[in-house]
Amino acid sequence: MINEIIANYKTVTPADVKVWYEVANVSEFPKNGGVALSYKGLQIAIFNFSRRDEWYATQNLCPHKKQMILSRGMIGSEGEEPKVACPFHKKTFSLKSGKNLNGSECDLATYPVKVDDGMVYVGFSE
Numbered sequence: 001m002i003n004e005i006i007a008n009y010k011t012v013t014p015a016d017v018k019v020w021y022e023v024a025n026v027s028e029f030p031k032n033g034g035v036a037l038s039y040k041g042l043q044i045a046i047f048n049f050s051r052r053d054e055w056y057a058t059q060n061l062c063p064h065k066k067q068m069i070l071s072r073g074m075i076g077s078e079g080e081e082p083k084v085a086c087p088f089h090k091k092t093f094s095l096k097s098g099k100n101l102n103g104s105e106c107d108l109a110t111y112p113v114k115v116d117d118g119m120v121y122v123g124f125s126e
């Protein structure tokens, strides 16, 4: 069951985007923090990395112990790499590629984010 849920999260590249889903105004996001969004049964974490003036979106589900939690993770940088740390066991993932920066456990699906006229959008392929 949980593996089926995980299988629903697939990285969307900018070229794959068919739907730009309007999430909220920039002002509704915490600075240097994340919020969770539901879209067609998926839970997505969107991060306002204001220190770097960057936005990211990943699955909200931490693949380690399958917790819907990543939007509440601490974000930071490892060298040039923007990352999020899961609040539970501090596994860290690249916000750019979704790669697990601590080893072999599965990676995160990532989604494109754009900001247009003060509104934040996440890109989905369907």
Ligand code: FES
Binding pocket: 062, 063, 064, 065, 066, 067, 086, 087, 088, 089, 090, 091
């Ligand atoms: S549940 Fe996220 S690191 Fe363990």
